[in-house]
Amino acid sequence: MLEIALFTLSRGAIYALVAVGFVLVFSVGGVLNLAHGTLFMLGGYFTYLFYGPLFGGRWLLPAVALAVLSTCAVAALLHVVLLRRRLQSGSYVMVMTLAVALFVEQCLRAGFGTTSTGVPALLSGSQTLLGVRLLNVEMLLFPVALALLAALWAYLRHTSQGRSIIAVAQNRQGALLVGMDASRVVGGTVVIAAGLAALAGALVAPTITLVPTIWAYWLVKAFAIAILGGLGSLPGAVVAAFVLSFAEVLTTFVLSDQFADLVALLVIVLVLILRPSGFFATRSL
Incomplete structure (x- = not known):
């Protein structure tokens, strides 16, 4: 049971980072960013590029920092040029962000092929925690995610930029009437979401199969968590991330990892049958 708890925290932390960014953009911009999984993927690929070819296998932490900044720059460019x-046109945003995701996939296929790209762990080796063997990078995931989510909460509540994000999310027209630049607020939100997704991708890349098509898996995961938690609710996304993680980990231990995604989807369907609005019925940042 302890193993299940520790692996649930580790996996749920990554799910939360990815899903919170997806929900944040939807809450503030009112649009579904179908390139969100691509931002996660770019975090992993940029880490590989900077750490290997650029830094020659040294200075991994600066490589991760550059990877996150580069992904944020891509997200900012996406917002400025296309979005x-x-x-105001949700269908346009969905089509364009999906097109961007497919374009990036083809670029990565051309550059890296379709085989898995190996990314070194931030910390090599493993440790035994309460009798459970965990990779050092897995032990980082929960505390890092917790710190980032706490920092995001403090940013939204205690800075003028954060309060602007909340204002636009709650009442876009009202925010415009008092002189807020809603487009700029949405752009900043897209960059924040990209940073969270990219860091999640950089952290988890050593433990997953990094291929050009993986963006779709993480997009579906973020979307499923957002729906389960209540589309537009950040607390709901965090709760749903750990619920989904627990369902997958428990299935892996009891049955097999081949059934983990199937059982997770069944959990989502069951919850939505019982509570169609998700865990949290109202939007909340």
Whole structure:
């Protein structure tokens, strides 16, 4: 049971980081960013590029920092060039972000092929925690995610930029009437979401199969968690991330990891049958 708890925390932490960014953009911009999984994937690939070819296998932490900044730059470019003037059209945003995701996939296929790309762990080796063997990088996931989520909460509650994000999410027209630049707020939100997703991708890349198509898996995962938690609710996304993680880990231990995704989807369907609005019925940042 202790193993299940520790692996649930580790996996749920990554799910929470990815899903919170997805929900944040939806809450503030009112759009579904179908390139969100791509931002996660770019975090992993940029880490590989900077750490290997650029830094020659040294300075991994600076490589991760550059990977996150580069992904944020891609997200900012996406917003400025393609999305800023068309945020009112949800269908346009969905089509364009999906097109971007497919374009990036093809670029990575051309550059890396379809085989898995190996990314070194932030910390090599493993440790035994309460009798459970965990990779050092897995032990980092929960405390890092917890710190980032706490920092995000403090940013939203205690800074003027954060309060602007909440204001636009709650009442976009009202925010415009008092002189807020809603487009700029949405752009900043997209960059924050990209940073969270990219860092999650950089942290977890050594433990997963990093291939150009993996963006779709993480997009579906983020979307499922957002729906389960209540689309538009950050607390709901965090709760749903750990519920989904627990369902997958428990299935892996009891049955097999081949059934983990299937059981997780069944849990989502069951919850939505009983509570169609998800865990949290109202939008909340």
